[in-house]
Amino acid sequence: xxxxxxxxxxxxxxxxxxxxxxxxxxxxxxxxxxxxxxxxxxxxxxxxxxxxxxxxxxxxxxxxxxxxxxxxxxxxxxxxxxxxxxxxxxxxxxxxxxxxxxxxxxxxxxxxxxxxxxxxxxxxxxxxxxxxxxxxxxxxxxxxxxxxxxxxxxxxxxxxxxxxxxxxxxxxxxxxxxxxxxxxxxxxxxxxxxxxxxxxxxxxxxxxxxxxxxxxxxxxxxxxxxxxxxxxxxxxxxxxxxxxxxxxxxxxxxxxxxxxxxxxxxxxxxxxxxxxxxxxxxxxxxxxxxxxxxxxxxxxxxxxxxxxxxxxxxxxxxxxxxxxxxxxxxxxxxxxxxxxxxxxxxxxxxxxxxxxxxxxxxxxxxxxxxxxxxxxxxxxxxxxxxxxxxxxxxxxxxxxxxxxxxxxxxxxxxxxx
Amino acid sequence: xxxxxxxxxxxxxxxxxxxxxxxxxxxxxxxxxxxxxxxxxxxxxxxxxxxxxxxxxxxxxxxxxxxxxxxxxxxxxxxxxxxxxxxxxxxxxxxxxxxxxxxxxxxxxxxxxxxxxxxxxxxxxxxxxxxxxxxxxxxxxxxxxxxxxxxxxxxxxxxxxxxxxxxxxxxxxxxxxxxxxxxxxxxxxxxxxxxxxxxxxxxxxxxxxxxxxxxxxxxxxxxxxxxxxxxxxxxxxxxxxxxxxxxxxxxxxxxxxxxxxxxxxxxxxxxxxxxxxxxxxxxxxxxxxxxxxxxxxxxxxxxxxxxxxxxxxxxxxxxxxxxxxxxxxxxxxxxxxxxxxxxxxxxxxxxxxxxxxxxxxxxxxxxxxxxxxxxxxxxxxxxxxxxxxxxxxxxxxxxxxxxxxxxxxxxxxxxxx
Numbered sequence: 001x002x003x004x005x006x007x008x009x010x011x012x013x014x015x016x017x018x019x020x021x022x023x024x025x026x027x028x029x030x031x032x033x034x035x036x037x038x039x040x041x042x043x044x045x046x047x048x049x050x051x052x053x054x055x056x057x058x059x060x061x062x063x064x065x066x067x068x069x070x071x072x073x074x075x076x077x078x079x080x081x082x083x084x085x086x087x088x089x090x091x092x093x094x095x096x097x098x099x100x101x102x103x104x105x106x107x108x109x110x111x112x113x114x115x116x117x118x119x120x121x122x123x124x125x126x127x128x129x130x131x132x133x134x135x136x137x138x139x140x141x142x143x144x145x146x147x148x149x150x151x152x153x154x155x156x157x158x159x160x161x162x163x164x165x166x167x168x169x170x171x172x173x174x175x176x177x178x179x180x181x182x183x184x185x186x187x188x189x190x191x192x193x194x195x196x197x198x199x200x201x202x203x204x205x206x207x208x209x210x211x212x213x214x215x216x217x218x219x220x221x222x223x224x225x226x227x228x229x230x231x232x233x234x235x236x237x238x239x240x241x242x243x244x245x246x247x248x249x250x251x252x253x254x255x256x257x258x259x260x261x262x263x264x265x266x267x268x269x270x271x272x273x274x275x276x277x278x279x280x281x282x283x284x285x286x287x288x289x290x291x292x293x294x295x296x297x298x299x300x301x302x303x304x305x306x307x308x309x310x311x312x313x314x315x316x317x318x319x320x321x322x323x324x325x326x327x328x329x330x331x332x333x334x335x336x337x338x339x340x341x342x343x344x345x346x347x348x349x350x351x352x353x354x355x356x357x358x359x360x361x362x363x364x365x366x367x368x369x370x371x372x373x374x375x376x377x378x379x380x381x382x383x384x385x386x387x388x389x390x391x392x393x394x395x396x397x398x399x400x401x402x403x404x405x406x407x408x409x410x411x412x413x414x415x416x417x
Numbered sequence: 418x419x420x421x422x423x424x425x426x427x428x429x430x431x432x433x434x435x436x437x438x439x440x441x442x443x444x445x446x447x448x449x450x451x452x453x454x455x456x457x458x459x460x461x462x463x464x465x466x467x468x469x470x471x472x473x474x475x476x477x478x479x480x481x482x483x484x485x486x487x488x489x490x491x492x493x494x495x496x497x498x499x500x501x502x503x504x505x506x507x508x509x510x511x512x513x514x515x516x517x518x519x520x521x522x523x524x525x526x527x528x529x530x531x532x533x534x535x536x537x538x539x540x541x542x543x544x545x546x547x548x549x550x551x552x553x554x555x556x557x558x559x560x561x562x563x564x565x566x567x568x569x570x571x572x573x574x575x576x577x578x579x580x581x582x583x584x585x586x587x588x589x590x591x592x593x594x595x596x597x598x599x600x601x602x603x604x605x606x607x608x609x610x611x612x613x614x615x616x617x618x619x620x621x622x623x624x625x626x627x628x629x630x631x632x633x634x635x636x637x638x639x640x641x642x643x644x645x646x647x648x649x650x651x652x653x654x655x656x657x658x659x660x661x662x663x664x665x666x667x668x669x670x671x672x673x674x675x676x677x678x679x680x681x682x683x684x685x686x687x688x689x690x691x692x693x694x695x696x697x698x699x700x701x702x703x704x705x706x707x708x709x710x711x712x713x714x715x716x717x718x719x720x721x722x723x724x725x726x727x728x729x730x731x732x733x734x735x736x737x738x739x740x741x742x743x744x745x746x747x748x749x750x751x752x753x754x755x756x757x758x759x760x761x762x763x764x765x766x767x768x769x770x771x772x773x774x775x776x777x778x779x780x781x782x783x784x785x786x787x788x789x790x791x792x793x794x795x796x797x798x799x800x801x802x803x804x805x806x807x808x809x810x811x812x813x814x815x816x817x818x819x820x821x822x823x824x825x826x827x828x829x830x831x832x833x834x
Contacts, residue, residue: 044525044529044530044619044673046523046524046525046619046620046621046671047523047619047620047621047623048621049621050520050521050621050622051518051520051521051522051523051524051620051621052521052522052523052524053495053521053522054488054495054497054516054518054521054522054651056485056486056487056488056497057477057484057485057486057512057513058486058511058512058513058514058516058649058650058651058652059512059649060474060646060647060649061527061647061648061649061650061654061655063526063527063654063655064646064647067474067646067647068473068474069473069474069475070473071471071473078470078471080471080473086646086647087645087646088554088556088594088641088642088645089556089592089593089594089642089644089645090556090592090645091508091592091644091645092645093511093644093645093646094475094510095474095475095476096474096475096645096646097475099471099475101468101471103467103468104467104468104469104470104471105468105469105470105471106463106464106468106469107463107468107469108461108463109480110478110480112461113461130723131723134723134728134729134730135730136730136773136775137505137730137732137773138761139505139506139507139761139771175506175507175508176506177505177506202461202463202464203463203464203468204463204464204465204466204467204468205467206464224505225505225506227506227508227510227644228504228505228506228507228508228509228510228513229477229481229484229503229504229510229512229513230477230478230481230484230503231478232475232476232477232478233475233478234471234475235475237478237480238478238480254463256461306547306548306551311551312551313551313552313553313554315554344555344556346763346765348763354556356553356554358553
């Protein structure tokens with residue numbers, strides 16, 4: 001029972017598929033009742049009558065009503081978190097995309113909205129929606145993560161017993177479509193001294209951040225669409241700045257102004273909340289990239305294993321603000337031994353990558369960890385390593401290994417490894 | 418004015434990007450007002466007050482309420498069509514995914530639903546949701562298209578003046594996640610005589626189709642998730658069969674039964690509606706693959722060009738039930754000359770591929786066509802060629818070139834090319 005191909009019951013994917021191919025039932029579906037069972041008893045009620053009408057804009061099943069974003073605050077400053085423990089694949093449904101609002105969700109009439117581009121340019125521009133929609137567009141699948149995602153794991157002295165979404169759900173992944181910012185910046189004409197761009201949202205708190213011009217020219221996008229339709233209000237409708245791999249709060253929602261400058265503006269949003277204090281007292285400012293990270297989604301916090309032993313597929317998500325995921329290692333014994341998970345393609349640049357690994361659980365307490373490594377060799381620290389790097393009350397850019405304890409009775413709990 | 422790099426004003430993408438890089442304003446954003454304009458006049462109203470509350474499951478902006486599926490019938494047999502003219506990127510939002518219902522949308526309690534697998538197997542199986550969710554899963558981005566998509570173009574003697582969604586919106590593209598069917602079939606154990614599988618839905622009309630076993634073993638999936646969340650009711654909640662690249666109606670929704678057999682069952686759904694009569698009177702049955710096809714989404718039917726000359730990006734979608742898209746050619750002169758469009762990556766197997774081409778419109782009447790070719794060299798016929806192949810009233814599997822006429826006054830209309 002103990003070992004079926006690897007440490008702690010972890011199976012290499014090839015061995016697992018080989019077992020399946022010869023008819024090895026992994027989950028052991030129930031045998032069907034005999035053919036003598038009366039037909040009427042076998043027919044679902046739904047086959048006895050016509051179905052209901054469909055609607056012009058579809059919604060999830062009423063039986064899935066519990067699959068919602070959780071919220072950390074209910075005031076103007078609110079963090080809505082993706083229930084990653086319910087997500088499969090790499091695309092987050094737009095209705096469940098995380099959002100952190102500093103001043104609520106403004107109501108913006110797209111017919112009256114325009115984007116201004118001014119400062120160190122030859123020709124200041126203003127662009128309304130009708131005009132912007134005529135520019136060439138590109139689409140990219142990218143994750144987006146709040147700088148403060150997993151803050152509870154960074155700050156709480158003991159591991160909080162919460163779901164994955166509550167603990168680390170301020171990250172999601174969508175197909176974003178919009179106009180490359182370079183088109184607008186080049187059209188305006190950049191002055192020689194131009195080095196930074198201050199981006200401002202049209203929300204009640206005029207959330208704003210300074211971003212290096214060079215990176216914006218290379219990767220910046222004015223995003224207009226998410227997963228095939230116009231941005232949702234809580235994602236910045238009618239337009240947002242999008243910088244792949246960079247912390248969420250620089251992806252300015254409800255974007256209405258871009259000011260080209262020769263230096264950062266040191267706005268309240270970059271001199272305060274979104275700086276980080278290191279262990280030696282120095283301040284880490286303009287740390288834009290979100291680092292490599294992973295979470296096991298199945299099984300995860302507050303779930304219960306349906307049976308207290310047997311086959312399970314361990315599944316999770318990995319991402320890096322620096323590029324593609326190269327590998328994910330999984331441990332079921334608290335980090336003593338590791339096995340390489342299977343990465344499901346397409347493995348995209350700065351996007352969620354799904355990983356899985358078959359596991360034959362022996363029914364004893366097991367500590368599950370995942371550790372992602374990206375194409376540049378960046379990998380995740382353990383929590384202790386992360387804590388030693390930052391000051392006691394720092395919590396941004398937390399990317400330490402997320403661990404889950406599977407108890408012998410099947411309960412799954414958050415764990416500091 | 419006439420030519421900027423190619424026939425009829427079509428630009429090669431490289432030439433176009435070169436022009437942009439030296440500051441060539443393609444759409445000509447308006448100059449900004451002078452800095453002397455009072456600040457208050459420049460500030461959007463949304464910045465003067467806090468925003469509103471967000472919700473646990475997000476919805477589109479109220480300003481986008483017109484972006485809906487159109488419906489061709491309102492009885493039990495209804496076709497809900499994706500407004501492709503509003504989609505950017507390759508992912509169709511789940512709320513706008515097309516659906517054709519033969520008997521409405523059944524209400525299925527997932528706790529009471531199960532899948533039965535029986536017939537020519539060693540061990541008949543039944544699998545409920547809780548159990549199926551424990552099997553290993555895979556995710557794939559694939560289009561799905563109704564066999565009867567574009568039927569109006571096949572049947573109407575004159576080109577109907579409708580939107581792209583109304584004309585050809587019974588096709589969409591999602592990330593589908595589920596359990597490979599081979600896992601269940603191998604677990605049940607296949608008898609030597611096994612060649613076909615009859616799949617049946619738990620809807621009021623017990624919609625069912627026979628599918629060749631070999632293909633199901635290779636590509637079949639019991640889909641449980643779409644775009645990261647559980648299937649929507651109109652997509653077969655809680656489970657559907659998914660066969661990438663095959664006509665929509667074989668992807669049995671509300672799947673509850675798979676019977677392994679040695680021959681097709683010739684169900685009503687495969688001996689009637691979903692057969693096709695060829696021009697010589699022979700019947701084309703079990704024609705599962707949807708062929709290579711493309712549509713220009715921008716500009717498209719019933720849209721109006723904002724200005725009656727100048728720069729436009731022609732954008733569209735291409736797909737093939739046989740594999741990857743290899744190239745898309747675009748014409749703006751009714752098919753006399755063609756230019757290769759840019760394919761946006763990732764170019765995925767049996768998925769939407771986005772194509773674009775910059776176009777400098779000279780303001781005169783222009784007939785726009787797109788013609789896709791897949792990796793196997795399959796390409797689209799013109800309408801006349803397609804019509805010659807099939808009997809007069811055949812309409813399934815219509816994949817002829819879709820053409821749009823851009824009138825000098827800016828109106829865009831459906832055209833038979």
